[in-house]
Amino acid sequence: MSTSVRLALYEQMLRLRLIEEAIAVRYAEQEMRCPTHLCIGQEAVPAGVSANLRPTDLVFSGHRSHGHYLAKGGNLKAMLAELYGRATGCAGGKGGSQHLIDLACGFMGSAPILASTISVGVGAAWAAKMDNEDRVAIVYFGDGATEEGTFHEALNFASVKRLPVVFVCENNLYSVHSSLDVRQPKRPIAALGSAHGMAADRGDGNDVEFVYRLAGEAVARARVGEGPTILEFETYRWLEHCGPSDDVGLGYRSKEELDSWKRRDPIMTYRTRLQAKGLLANVFESALNQKIEQEIDAAFSFAKNSPFPPATALTSHIYPGQGFVA
Template sequence: MSETMAPSFLVNDQLALFRSMLRIRLVEEAIATRYAEQEMRCPVHLSIGQEAVATGVCLALRPQDQIVSTHRSHAHYLAKGGDLNAMLAEIYGKETGCCGGRGGSMHLFDAAAGILASLPIVGSAIGIATGAALAFQQEGSDCVAVTFPGDASVEEGIFHESLNFAALMSLPVVYVIENNLYACFTGLEQRQPHRPLGDLALAHGLTAVTADGNDVEAIHAAAKDAIAKARDGGGPSVLVFNTYRWREHCGPNYDNNVGYRSEEEFQQWKARCPVESLQKKLMAEGQLSDQDLAAMTAEIEAEVTAAFQAAKAAPFPLAASAEERVYA
């Protein structure tokens, strides 16, 4: 298992990575702020603090490549190019949502952007992404499938079954393990023996690369290599990115008072904020000014405000349409 170092990037690449992370952060902070209004009537799992993984991986993909996300789906959806208006309308349960208001936050998809599905059952996305990769292979396509299992997903049988099958078939799939250390309220050390998560991939004969999950450039470099390998027929890979969610497992609040993690631990990870880290680097290099940041922030905030207004103004699904969008 190797540790990926961040390479030098073109300025435009760095700015694209930064803007994507900032946009995800501002969208989710707006969701957290507005959630108390009681108009979003579905659970929300926020990725605040984890934006680097979704951004670094998805910006290495083509639009026609497919991702399969989890219950914590907002960041993946946005980084892959999903429609923000459709996402927020879905969270508000409106007809203009990406699932017609029937799925909520944990069921986001956008076929045009290559977002195959978001699935809330732990580990369930792994098999779907493996199947998508098999379809690409059978079609003779050079597209790649990517999924984002959390550290708890590796405890599911589907993880091992999928890696075994993908290795045997040399499928074009990348398994991105977002290790945020906790499954709801239970720490990794209470659920698994002490060993690197990447060793699970090695046991199935797959390449495993581990990188800092708060370093978006290192993530992007590792993702580009794994995706290029899969696209060229080199088979599947596992990427392990260690990161940290700032807010509660499910919901808009902070939960450091619950007792499963300490305020000190949270502050240590918060000091490694992926958005602020790249922002400081770009400013130190003279690639981003205070004026640039203000303009970028204002542009994103205007987009977010307009999307919330559109979601609130959109109609709810009609009762007569209850049987629509149902597949058997």
């Protein structure tokens, strides 16, 4: 792996962390009124996966999607404006954190309904194959989504049709407040992909180079017509399921468990690795932090100074049903 790729992976993870931390701090101001699911602690997965993608590749996600959106090239100003409910938001200020979209960079959308975008991503992969388009679909989801029927239906169809899709499971061990061991039998989630006849792999989702390598192999297979892959990356969210706070006091997980995962911080462990290789100079880090902080400040200023959608936008982009009066 080249030095430029390594530094780009580090920069992407750091950027995602600093953006999410800034959102967490400002969320207390009560101006972002949408439910917000932060990915602090899970940055290695979107950074490592998206580093293998082209602008024409397509990405689909769920409720914890900020990292997926930004790593694919989504517009930070538009994302923050969406969190503030402003007209300049990526969904016109009407969707909030859980409904991000940026067609220009191939981020096809996120949705909070569990597993709902998995089948949509498979449909996009099928369309790409039918139209002989050289593109790959990436579908992100958590461990909880694998308990939905549509997950199995989508994997079965993708395998039968040998579609160019990569299923990326961010296994953070919890579905809201329920641990994996009380919801599923003791077996790898990746084994569900094997059962559906597709390539499958799993491992440390906090090791960005490992994620980069496995995702690269999966994307390459998809691109040459060898069909789908499921990747299970074990990782961990540091904050509460929904919101900017620490939730250890709720009792569903222990402080010892959280602390053990924080010691595996994907950014700090990679920083140490790069420093040991002599690839991360202090002057580079200082300039990088300054650049990201300036980007964040500018994006928040843009978002907070943008107008709210007009009242006339309330009935736009919807499909009227029986009895609807515009």
